[in-house]
Amino acid sequence: MTNGIETNEPLLRVSDLTVEFPTEDGVVHAVRDLSFELKPGEVLGVVGESGSGKSVSSMAILGLLPKTARVAGSIAYRGEELTGLSYNEMRKYRGNAISMIFQDPMTSLNPVFTVGHQLAEAYLEHHKVSKKAAWAKAVEALEQVGIPQPDRRAKQFPHEFSGGMRQRVVIAMAIINDPDVIIADEPTTALDVTVQAQILETLLRIRDETSAAIIMITHDLGVVAGMVDKVQVMYAGTVVEAGTVDEVFDLPRMPYTVGLLGSNPDPSLIGERLTPISGAPPSLVNLPSGCAFSPRCPLVAPVCHESEPELYEAGGAVSHLTRCHRWNDLAGYENPKKLFAHKEIGAEEPLAALLIDNPEAVVEEHLADSGDTEKEAAS
């Protein structure tokens, strides 16, 4: 689906996307107010804690959510609105305009048909060609993802492939109709690092060859660092920080991102304690009032309980988006990761000592407040 389009027009524009699931325990707010854009050839990384809405938002884009889901907001593909389309109406787009690679290859492959047959069927879904031509296309797709002897392999069944090879087949399936957007949901999480390296290389090569845009959902910050242009950090169903990967990793302006980066074991931290984020992710049925991260945030202040911050551009040294009332105070810490270490071990040194540029009033407020959350966490 590559009809003429200016390369700067977004392929995909998601605005204020909200997904709710009514359940016996109440309404699960799985995705809240999610907005982003994707341009051709762009690679967007999506990271965040388990349950933060990464998969549900991609399922919403592909129209794969269960009927019980309540979807609001807009998903525009080249200006065409996708929300509200039925499962069948979405067929026109699925695989052809937007395709998906799941973590477990067996969710996309049928064990009783040959790999070539399944690829050919996927091609025939969107192309009026002969069976023979579709088979040839299947073999070509296998070759494109780096499977040796593709004509022989096409005649084999999924169980005759290793885990890494199976994931390549799934990628072949995802690209066979030349989609504009590929959503990869943890595509290498089940694979070994040496195989992961092969798969990521394949994905990037396909991006270069076809200028497809890629949405890369992963929990591996290393994968994000190496392959994406922009990154979007999710927490409690919404984006809490977004921007270029260099800026977000170097100068995070939202405490959750700081915590996430700090909990990764880094060779420079050997012999030191890691800095976990204390507490547990919030219930999506009963979200905390104000900022969703406030119960776990070392910088929490009274304003954080009053209102949930908007996602807006931080100023100063950075130009990316943050959802935090106190991004400016955070920017004042020379080593913000220490905020989390501090919170875990208990107040030995005043937080103000970590500040280089000192907004006194806020720190005092905060110290009183942090004492409370400390007690809450312990009770």
Add this chain to the structure above:
Amino acid sequence: MSTGTETRPAAGGADTTGTPLLQVNDLFKSFPVRGGGIIPRTVGHVQAVHGVSFDLAAGETLGLVGESGSGKSTTGRAILQLHKPTSGSVKFEGKELTTMRGRDLQQIRRDMQIVFQDPYASLDPRWQVNDIIAEPLRIHRYGTTEKIQARINELLQIVGLNPEHRNRYAHEFSGGQRQRIGIARALALNPKFVVLDEPVSALDVSVQAGVVNLLEELQHELGLAYLFVAHDLSVVRHLSHRVAVMYLGSLVEVGPRELIYSKPMHPYTQALLSAVPVPDPKRERERQRNRIVLTGDIPSPVNPPSGCRFRTRCWKAQEICATEAPELKKRGDSELLSACHFAEEMPVA
């Protein structure tokens, strides 16, 4: 925790009294593979563990890394005699375990525990925390009900859980908390040695860090020795004194952590380290340019390649690699033990 690990002999394990806590020698474990058909027949063997040897000192952590199916878990289980080894020797405090039976084995099991990967699968969700931790205490007749209760409270405190939550069910806890319950249970009988089989792999990074800190603290305070099984090389680096790299059932390289990570000698260790993505955009892009991308997958352990088991994916393979299995020994000037005919230092950024 001890930092002077670099001075330990590379073969590792000797404590001040001379005898290592654990000595594993030429350990083999194979599983029969049954064919289809009406009468199941053994059609071959999976050589899951193939001639593994290493020592472990009291208070030491040996990290065991390698790809899926390389035999890490089987090694851990064979050491604990949860799988009877096919051959080889496992000595704990000088006592041979492979020939030990019945009460003797049960007695010694107090000192050797295991923590599993999946906190969801390894704990019965319908059990209260109390019962989960009490079970090993009851089996080993720890003492009166009061004594057991006191021990449970103590253990919950040690692993950072609130003893008031004793009566809650496992399903009411988060992943990180469940892994803490699993650790409390493993510690119940004051073991000296714990096999940690991917203890943090199922957890979110932000939760992982707390459990890693806990494991480190416990080792420091209780003098535990760990066999830390994991496929995440950065967690292994953080926690281990020495590291053993496993490929298709065999150890290909063993040695002090810093040497393994900075100057690996074996091509597989080099490829493995080069493939790990680091969470730093500038460095990672640089690394990507110099990445060693292996071709192909790990071969089937039913029909492993002759000679060096890594040769089907090795870019340095020569004829001798197909005919002669390389011994795990010191090569060149390195302190590392490497199983490669052409072992050669290569810095990995």
